[in-house]
Amino acid sequence: MKENLIRYLKEYGEKTFREVPFSEVDALVLAELSYLKMKGIVPGFGRSAGVGWSEVAGHPDVLQMFTDPLYGKQHKKVFELVASSRRYAKVRVNYYKEWSDEEQEAQFAAVTFLLGETSIFVSFRGTDETLLGWKEDFNMGYLKAIPSQRSALSYLKGAARYTKGRLILGGHSKGGNLAVYAAACAPEQVQARIQRVYSFDGPGFHKKFYAQRGFAAVQDRVCKIVPEQSTVGMVFANYGNYRVVQGYGAGMVQHDLMQWRIRGGKFVYLKEVRGRSRRKSMIFNTWVNSLSKRQIVLFVETLYGLLRSAQISNVSELLRKPFSVLRQMVQNFRKMDKGKKKMLFQIIKKLFEAAWKTL
DSSP: OOSSHHHHHHHHTTSOTTTSOOOHHHHHHHHHHTTSOOTTTSOOSSSOOOBOHHHHHTSTTGGGGGOOTTTHHHHHHHHHHHHTOSTTTTOEEEEEEEEEETTTTEEEEEEEEEOSSSEEEEEEOOOOSBHHHHHHHHHTTTOSSOHHHHHHHHHHHHHHHHOOSEEEEEEETHHHHHHHHHHHHSOHHHHTTEEEEEEESOOOOOHHHHTSHHHHHHGGGEEEEEETTOSGGGTTOOOOOOEEEOBSSSGGGGGSGGGBOEETTEEOEESSOOHHHHHHHHHHHHHHHHSOHHHHHHHHHHHHHHHHHTTOOBHHHHHHSHHHHHHHHHHHHHTSOHHHHHHHHHHHHHHHHHHHHTO
């Protein structure tokens, strides 16, 4: 069996937090659980004590939580191990919120895990399987704050209002970015309660963000962890304080939390990311910095439009028929006016120039 999250849950599931203190790996578990589709199963904001695992498992709509076409089985396995463990037996689940808006190009979800009377874990979901969610990620390239980041801040304020004690924030992929954003932009009285902020392979921010006073106030509590062949986590890598965990597989496969190596209840750390991963991030960041806002908007909107014109709405459809989608995108690209095509070729040319500069 791989030394990964599943093995950790099997080996440590019977050890309470008193026996083995809450760790980075536990934060990873709770970040993974944010992907469960809990609408109608876990209560939203209000004076609620939340629900226990037995209530969640016994809900008539429990199977809806595992409907992600790519990772549904994985999510179900993690949930079953957590729900049947001694380690997480007293954790209650509360304040679930999710929404998506085609017009605002936004996808957001978050949930709070009540670890005890004095500890709360706020977990932000990363990008889901929808094309809309990926479009919002691309918008990070030119928007000062995407809708999900503003929602994350609002959610954190709500969670702080209804709870007492220490706050731990975390998330995977975009969820990690949201956790850092919310912590950095939170009011001082909320920041004072934050104990730790975990970003698991979450993309970074533009340089101006790291110069903000709010980020300076929490930066010593931010823990960013990326796999050795990180791709997503190295986007906008303008802040070098992160740790590298050994991974299985190659490239984007390592973005999956199940591919991170865990031994003896801890991550297996390396000194730095692989050279190829560093080069990819340098190419991307150099390319984005060379583009004007107008060029970024044009590229993102065109790419999204071409994908939608191929009649797909989520990533699983793209993976299931990539050549059919590509063929349709090429056909629609040919129908564009010459002026737009010329600008797109200039943008792509800058990508090759960025790659040449990093040789």
